[in-house]
Amino acid sequence: MASRGGFDAVQMREVAESSQVALGTLYRYFPSKVHLLVATMQSQLEHMHGTLRKKPPAGESAAERVAETLMRAFRALQREPHLADAMVRALTFADRSVSPEVDQVSRQTTAIILDAMGLENPGPDQLSAVRVIEHTWHSALITWLSGRASIAQVKIDIETVCRLIDLTDPGAGDR
Amino acid sequence: MASRGGFDAVQMREVAESSQVALGTLYRYFPSKVHLLVATMQSQLEHMHGTLRKKPPAGESAAERVAETLMRAFRALQREPHLADAMVRALTFADRSVSPEVDQVSRQTTAIILDAMGLENPGPDQLSAVRVIEHTWHSALITWLSGRASIAQVKIDIETVCRLIDLTDPGAGDR
């Protein structure tokens, strides 16, 4: 349903019906629509993390590899823009009651980026850079989804923010 | 109302009532709740821009001045966290129908940052950096508002992303 029409097209009554489950049962497992969509994002992220593990990015520097990874994820999202809309809108609209789930998504994203960087134990500076990259990633997606930025612009923003990595890890080119 | 309880506490019926206006009239001027709150953000941003003009940031480098500016804005938001919640959630939840208004907010934010940088005509690299800073700013606010990041962490993220400016403007220290 999300793939068809994005956030708005996911209607809890319809979800319950196509799941062959009563509405109350759906709410038992997903306390709100946002919970449901954030859970969807978790599962998609896991899938993507698996895919990425099998085909790691091939860039020279950490910055290049992270940018390549995010662009690969971005292209995957472009194939299902409505689904992307549903998941990202849910993520940013989530209030405190969804914090644990959103945090889980964030940790998963962090793991993907750290994988791309090839870092075992990142320092505080590296972690800050990763957080900023995640911020940019989410917000750039939103501007793209709401039609205020082009695909090219998202690419530029990702590449720009990834330069932060070189700032915190001068020896990146040595590996 | 936003100051009291954030996004959820702003109820269109109540807004209409306290404005001494019929519900239909409210919807005539603000086609949706999100439009209303984004308009609120516009007006707050204008006010902040005026305040900042009177007391420009005093840092040495452009990066420092931008970070100082954003931290000042952040402290202002901390005084009304619920209002901040309402405005930021509206901004990121806005769909295409609100694009013009959201774009206006974005332009205003860009102007504030460029002011702090003290740049007359920024190059493409500078503009990319500014966009990334805005991304980080919005997303960091969200993580703070939903209780997933501390004030200190937001500060670090802002300072981290502002280092990007030095990357695109090596002569910053000369001024």
Place this chain on the structure above:
DNA sequence: CGGTAATCTAGAACAAGTTTCAGAGTTGAT
């Protein structure tokens, strides 16, 4: 003034997320 278009009002109606509840069905331990 008189008329016409625009605006406003009160209130109902509609849509979708969420809550609630009584009863039916399942499960697990003893």
Place this chain on the structure above:
DNA sequence: ATCAACTCTGAAACTTGTTCTAGATTACCG
């Protein structure tokens, strides 16, 4: 096999954003 605890169902109710309508008010123009 039985009982208690848990779970599921179907349906209604509730909430709040949004739309609609019929009439009242206002503003403008010749």
